[in-house]
Amino acid sequence: MNPALPVTAARAALARCHACHLLSRMKPLAPGSHAHCPRCGAALHLRKPDSLARAWALTLAAYILYIPANTLPIMTVVSMGHGEPDTILSGVRVLIAGGLWPLALLVFFASVVVPVLKLLALTCLLISVQRKSRWRPRDRTVLYRITEVVGRWSMIDVFMISILVALVKLGAIATIEPGAGALAFAAVVVVTMFAAMSFDPRLIWDALENPDER
Amino acid sequence: MSDNDIRHPGPAGNDYLPDAVVVEKRRGFSIVWLIPLVAALIGAWLAYKTLSEQGPIITLTFREGTGLEAGKTKIKYKALDVGVVKTVRFSPDLSQVIVTAEMNKEVARHLGENSRFWVVRPRVGLSGVSGLETVVSGTYIEVEFDDGNPARAFTGLEQPPAIRADTPGHRYLLLTDQLGSIQRGSPIYFRDIQVGEVLTTQLAEDNRNVLVHVFVNAPYDRLVRDQSRFWKTSGFEVSLGAQGIDVRMESLLSVLLGGIAFDAPEHDEAGSASRDGAQFRLYDSFSDIAESSYTRRDSYMMNFEGSVRGLSVGAPVEVRGLKIGKVTEVKLDIDLKTGNIRVPVAVELELERILPPDLMKQFDETYGTLRAEGRRPGMEHMVKRGLRAQLRTGSLLTGQLFVELDFYPDSPPLELVYGGPYPEIPTVPGALEAFQKTALDILDKLRKLPLEQIANELLGTMQGANRLVNAPEWRAAIRSLDATLKDVRTLAQTADRQVAALASDVGKTLGTVRNTLESVDPEAPLMVDLGNMLEELAAAARSIRTLSDHLDRHPESLLYGKGGPGAKK
Ligand SMILES: [Zn+2]
Ligand SMILES: [Zn+2]
Numbered sequence: 001m002n003p004a005l006p007v008t009a010a011r012a013a014l015a016r017c018h019a020c021h022l023l024s025r026m027k028p029l030a031p032g033s034h035a036h037c038p039r040c041g042a043a044l045h046l047r048k049p050d051s052l053a054r055a056w057a058l059t060l061a062a063y064i065l066y067i068p069a070n071t072l073p074i075m076t077v078v079s080m081g082h083g084e085p086d087t088i089l090s091g092v093r094v095l096i097a098g099g100l101w102p103l104a105l106l107v108f109f110a111s112v113v114v115p116v117l118k119l120l121a122l123t124c125l126l127i128s129v130q131r132k133s134r135w136r137p138r139d140r141t142v143l144y145r146i147t148e149v150v151g152r153w154s155m156i157d158v159f160m161i162s163i164l165v166a167l168v169k170l171g172a173i174a175t176i177e178p179g180a181g182a183l184a185f186a187a188v189v190v191v192t193m194f195a196a197m198s199f200d201p202r203l204i205w206d207a208l209e210n211p212d213e214r
Numbered sequence: 215m216s217d218n219d220i221r222h223p224g225p226a227g228n229d230y231l232p233d234a235v236v237v238e239k240r241r242g243f244s245i246v247w248l249i250p251l252v253a254a255l256i257g258a259w260l261a262y263k264t265l266s267e268q269g270p271i272i273t274l275t276f277r278e279g280t281g282l283e284a285g286k287t288k289i290k291y292k293a294l295d296v297g298v299v300k301t302v303r304f305s306p307d308l309s310q311v312i313v314t315a316e317m318n319k320e321v322a323r324h325l326g327e328n329s330r331f332w333v334v335r336p337r338v339g340l341s342g343v344s345g346l347e348t349v350v351s352g353t354y355i356e357v358e359f360d361d362g363n364p365a366r367a368f369t370g371l372e373q374p375p376a377i378r379a380d381t382p383g384h385r386y387l388l389l390t391d392q393l394g395s396i397q398r399g400s401p402i403y404f405r406d407i408q409v410g411e412v413l414t415t416q417l418a419e420d421n422r423n424v425l426v427h428v429f430v431n432a433p434y435d436r437l438v439r440d441q442s443r444f445w446k447t448s449g450f451e452v453s454l455g456a457q458g459i460d461v462r463m464e465s466l467l468s469v470l471l472g473g474i475a476f477d478a479p480e481h482d483e484a485g486s487a488s489r490d491g492a493q494f495r496l497y498d499s500f501s502d503i504a505e506s507s508y509t510r511r512d513s514y515m516m517n518f519e520g521s522v523r524g525l526s527v528g529a530p531v532e533v534r535g536l537k538i539g540k541v542t543e544v545k546l547d548i549d550l551k552t553g554n555i556r557v558p559v560a561v562e563l564e565l566e567r568i569l570p571p572d573l574m575k576q577f578d579e580t581y582g583t584l585r586a587e588g589r590r591p592g593m594e595h596m597v598k599r600g601l602r603a604q605l606r607t608g609s610l611l612t613g614q615l616f617v618e619l620d621f622y623p624d625s626p627p628l629e630l631v632y633g634g635p636y637p638e639i640p641t642v643p644g645a646l647e648a649f650q651k652t653a654l655d656i657l658d659k660l661r662k663l664p665l666e667q668i669a670n671e672l673l674g675t676m677q678g679a680n681r682l683v684n685a686p687e688w689r690a691a692i693r694s695l696d697a698t699l700k701d702v703r704t705l706a707q708t709a710d711r712q713v714a715a716l717a718s719d720v721g722k723t724l725g726t727v728r729n730t731l732e733s734v735d736p737e738a739p740l741m742v743d744l745g746n747m748l749e750e751l752a753a754a755a756r757s758i759r760t761l762s763d764h765l766d767r768h769p770e771s772l773l774y775g776k777g778g779p780g781a782k783k
Contacts, residue, residue, distance in 0.1 A: 015234060024234045035234035044234045054246040061253035068260045084285060180260065191249065198246075 010046040048200035058195030072181035110156040132207040269317040276370040279311035281353025326362030332371035382432035390496035395472030403475040409434035437478040444476040445497040508564040515638040525615040539563035602642040652774040678743040
């Protein structure tokens with residue numbers, strides 16, 4: 001044991017149960033075997049299981065879903081018998097054309113900028129961890145925290161649509177119908193949230209513990 | 215880093231901690247990779263759906279783009295959306311508006327080359343209001359499909375088609391010289407029932423005819439036969455006949471829009487209906503049909519002395535009031551050598567009006583060869599017998615002239631002259647000149663009338679009458695009569711009391727009456743004057759009666775005088 005290195009639970013071969021918070025000693029596990037909490041029986045992990053694979057899969061899914069989310073109409077506003085399906089970007093354009101700059105900016109940030117930045121941040125974290133990069137771990141941890149916190153605000157569009165659909169039911173005069181894009185968009189937000197959740201930020205620091213490998 | 219790679223055994227001193235339970239479990243493929251797979255499948259499905267729902271893109275050309283909006287304007291068929299306008303832009307030379315539109319996939323195979331597109335806007339026409347719903351819903355493009363050769367570029371109609379392609383019925387083409395009041399939407403009548411309408415009107419390529427495309431709705435289209443005749447109805451007809459004025463008015467629509475009527479010939483009742491697109495002649499009026507059925511025409515020339523003012527092309531040529539032809543040309547002909555001015559008038563005589571069919575056949579047999587040489591033997595013969603042409607006034611109000619052919623056996627003998635473009639019929643001075651002469655005669659006669667003498671005599675008569683009324687004898691007589699009446703009354707009052715004295719009183723009274731009557735002497739100047747006056751009045755009344763009788767029989771003598779040509783007839 002290298003005393004120069006910080007002591008982590010993993011290095012001490014200790015694992016805390018997620019369910020009952022019991023601390024137990026871990027032994028080296030044979031491939032295909034699982035550790036369980038001796039008290040409550042929940043699975044024990046030193047690190048989130050399959051963190052990289054899950055995060056990668058979910059990020060990839062988010063990328064794929066991001067395409068229909070932006071190209072398909074997210075809602076159709078039907079007023080006075082005629083209406084047009086709007087995608088996110090066309091909705092922003094309509095808002096700008098209507099002079100509603102603050103609202104347009106809000107929608108643009110929440111629906112376009114934030115999901116994209118989040119996906120890019122996740123990708124960046126995943127690649128750096130995969131490559132066991134030792135580059136600015138602290139900053140990358142901050143990036144991860146921001147990603148996790150900011151992610152749920154992307155749901156603002158989905159909330160808005162669901163509220164509008166519920167409120168604006170004026171029969172022949174005006175109705176709002178959600179489009180397939182809204183579903184894809186919601187899926188993007190949920191999937192990126194799960195991707196951020198399944199990413200284990202401790203992996204960022206793990207790379208620093210064995211400098212010999214690099 | 216994973217769970218099974220702990221390289222550093224736990225430090226001493228944590229032995230009080232329990233060991234984790236290790237379970238053997240086979241782990242396969244991580245389920246998490248199903249998520250991107252599902253996402254990819256969903257994405258692929260959405261992409262396929264979007265692409266497969268993508269209908270054909272078509273190009274429409276319009277003259278103007280009123281109300282057309284990219285991404286908004288719908289294309290409708292039977293009031294349902296079948297497409298949407300994608301872009302609206304100008305043609306390179308700015309002369310037209312080019313619209314690209316995406317059609318629904320389900321109608322793609324109906325986009326034949328004869329599909330018609332037009333912009334529906336509110337329209338107010340004489341035959342109704344249409345497109346009012348677009349005030350609320352916005353302008354849209356209406357389409358009418360055609361399952362012909364597939365096409366993707368179309369020229370939009372400026373006007374909605376009057377008849378939908380799926381309306382049962384037939385189209386026909388009518389040819390006419392003048393369009394008149396006929397226009398798009400003009401009704402077609404059969405026995406005053408509207409059975410169709412005019413689709414379009416256009417000038418024929420030879421610029422001589424006007425083509426009128428009409429549509430006759432089923433089931434009336436079977437009434438249109440090859441022998442059917444179409445004519446224009448003005449909707450309002452006034453005819454002046456022997457029975458008086460006859461005003462005939464059809465529907466207000468045909469007054470405003472004009473109209474076309476047709477008939478189904480009786481003898482062809484069993485005949486088959488005309489095919490679609492059949493051509494017909496459109497006559498100007500019903501009477502025009504009979505006129506244009508005369509096919510055999512002979513042309514002649516006439517040279518009239520004097521003015522032909524009032525003689526127009528189309529003026530009738532008549533024999534004793536019956537039309538047998540018409541004037542076809544009136545022109546000025548100056549002989550540059552002699553400086554003579556002539557006005558040759560060309561006329562066309564319609565043989566069918568003159569000869570019944572059986573006589574016509576005989577006529578052809580007799581004169582066929584001579585006629586073939588350009589001779590007109592029948593006319594030659596009649597000119598020898600004194601047939602002459604004369605200009606007559608048809609209407610005093612408008613001064614319209616017509617040509618009258620009549621026999622003047624006393625006129626100097628002349629012959630039909632060949633040599634010009636047509637044989638020339640000799641003429642006699644026109645009725646106009648004769649009329650002017652007669653008018654002068656009438657004025658002359660009026661001038662010669664002893665107006666002064668008549669006035670004096672009338673004055674004398676009036677004075678006599680005046681004298682009679684104011685004569686003193688007349689007053690005396692009235693006074694005596696008055697006294698007598700008083701006596702009579704007295705007599706009547708005393709009659710019952712003095713019956714005995716009655717006789718002598720009666721005798722006295724009678725004597726007084728006699729005296730009174732005697733005082734009015736038949737030889738007195740008053741009575742002579744009265745007699746004269748009565749005689750003169752009787753004579754005046756007689757001559758007035760004679761005059762009015764004569765005018766009754768010969769009203770034209772007012773114009774022509776007693777010896778005028780009118781009196782000769
Ligand atoms: Zn536990
Ligand atoms: Zn820490």
